Amino acid sequence: MPKLLICITGSIAAVKLPLLIHKLAEKGFICKVIISKDGLNFVTPMAISAMGADVYLDENFDINSYDQVMQHINLGKWADYILICPASANSIAKLSNGYADNLLTATVLASEAHKVVVPAMNQLMWKNSLTQKNVSTLQEHGFVFWGPASGLQACGDNDVGRMIEVEEILERINTLVGAQALILSGKHVVITAGGTKEMIDPVRYISNHSSGKMAYALAENAYALGARVSLISASNLPAPAGITIIPVSSGTEMLNASLELAATADIFIGAAAVCDYTVKQYTSQKIKKSGEITLDLVPTPDILTTIRTKYPKLFMVGFAAETNNLIQYAKDKLINKQLDMIVANDVSNNKVFNKNTNQVTIINKDFTEFASGEESKDNIAKFILQHIIKSCQGCTVAAIRILALN
Numbered sequence: 001m002p003k004l005l006i007c008i009t010g011s012i013a014a015v016k017l018p019l020l021i022h023k024l025a026e027k028g029f030i031c032k033v034i035i036s037k038d039g040l041n042f043v044t045p046m047a048i049s050a051m052g053a054d055v056y057l058d059e060n061f062d063i064n065s066y067d068q069v070m071q072h073i074n075l076g077k078w079a080d081y082i083l084i085c086p087a088s089a090n091s092i093a094k095l096s097n098g099y100a101d102n103l104l105t106a107t108v109l110a111s112e113a114h115k116v117v118v119p120a121m122n123q124l125m126w127k128n129s130l131t132q133k134n135v136s137t138l139q140e141h142g143f144v145f146w147g148p149a150s151g152l153q154a155c156g157d158n159d160v161g162r163m164i165e166v167e168e169i170l171e172r173i174n175t176l177v178g179a180q181a182l183i184l185s186g187k188h189v190v191i192t193a194g195g196t197k198e199m200i201d202p203v204r205y206i207s208n209h210s211s212g213k214m215a216y217a218l219a220e221n222a223y224a225l226g227a228r229v230s231l232i233s234a235s236n237l238p239a240p241a242g243i244t245i246i247p248v249s250s251g252t253e254m255l256n257a258s259l260e261l262a263a264t265a266d267i268f269i270g271a272a273a274v275c276d277y278t279v280k281q282y283t284s285q286k287i288k289k290s291g292e293i294t295l296d297l298v299p300t301p302d303i304l305t306t307i308r309t310k311y312p313k314l315f316m317v318g319f320a321a322e323t324n325n326l327i328q329y330a331k332d333k334l335i336n337k338q339l340d341m342i343v344a345n346d347v348s349n350n351k352v353f354n355k356n357t358n359q360v361t362i363i364n365k366d367f368t369e370f371a372s373g374e375e376s377k378d379n380i381a382k383f384i385l386q387h388i389i390k391s392c393q394g395c396t397v398a399a400i401r402i403l404a405l406n
Helices: 012-026 045-049 071-078 089-096 103-109 123-127 129-140 166-179 213-224 251-262 303-310 326-336 377-391
Strands: 003-008 030-035 054-057 081-087 114-119 149-152 158-162 188-193 198-201 204-206 228-233 244-247 267-270 277-279 297-299 317-322 341-346 360-364 369-371
Touching: 003 012, 003 071, 003 103, 012 030, 012 045, 012 081, 012 166, 030 045, 030 071, 030 103, 045 054, 071 103, 081 089, 081 103, 081 166, 089 103, 089 114, 089 129, 114 129, 114 166, 123 129, 123 158, 129 228, 188 213, 188 251, 198 277, 204 277, 213 228, 213 267, 213 377, 228 251, 251 267, 251 303, 267 303, 317 326, 326 341, 326 360, 341 377, 360 377
Parallel strands: 003 030, 003 081, 030 054, 081 114, 188 228, 188 267, 228 244, 317 341
Antiparallel strands: 149 158, 198 204, 277 297, 341 360, 360 369
């Protein structure tokens, strides 16, 4: 069974850790626990050791003692996975700046184990730009974040900042260990979402039926696979925890944000339904109803073509959302846009947009096909990401951009 090192920092959510460790022991996990000095304010070593885990404390860490100074090295090498849970704002700040001033931070810094951070703090502390910068830094270095969740906090606030529940942590650990789910650790995934809007006048616009649900499912599953995820969103869906949202409205705004973030992305998934046309001339005053009118429309920028032109050697995947001749049209796009892979989905008869399910066919560059059944968009996202990862095994292209057109 994988060896799990749990690092408890100074957050009131630490009171839930004896239950978590007890349930992990029931499932056969081998656990060791480090409690920081501040963590001792909320949980005792006896409460943890009674659950069957060895406990290590700062007071036993003496940098002048060879045996004890090797403790952080030994613990770091012992662990297959390190779970920093709960992770306070202070501990996240220390780790993001490479501090090693106690047993906990020194062990994390000295370990090559997969690292997962489970934040727990006041909602204002979590939203603070300094905390978010520290989170991004850790994600860039391969740390995975689970949560935080939204809900009632000990201080009385009700917002994002709570530690996710013990049962969810258990479920994620099982997934992590069972599937070695951190395969995208250290990767930056950029995803576009939702239906863009092209303004006609101050009160009217051209758009489509896309809800962004498929893109959000891809974002959450990429995040669960260890990636740092940026979501360029024209959708009104709630922001998933741990994922950076870049709000946009028009296709031009989405293109500009995409080009900026593509420069640092390892994977780019353009899952937005970008309007094909915009008005040639925007009217700054509301158009009054006075009989028939004619709108002159011009094409919007083609994000896929623009990225292909800018990054001609990149591994690229597109989506074909069609109402008829699905496979043929998808293959045409595969060839015409010089893609490495395309994912086709049938959007006729209101099958996909605003729905919680989807059904897709993945077509590789050699025209091999892989069809899914009708599944939840969450499961379809897993299916797509699995094939992308499989297709990129051994790929010599350092960065991968995935552009979906649905």
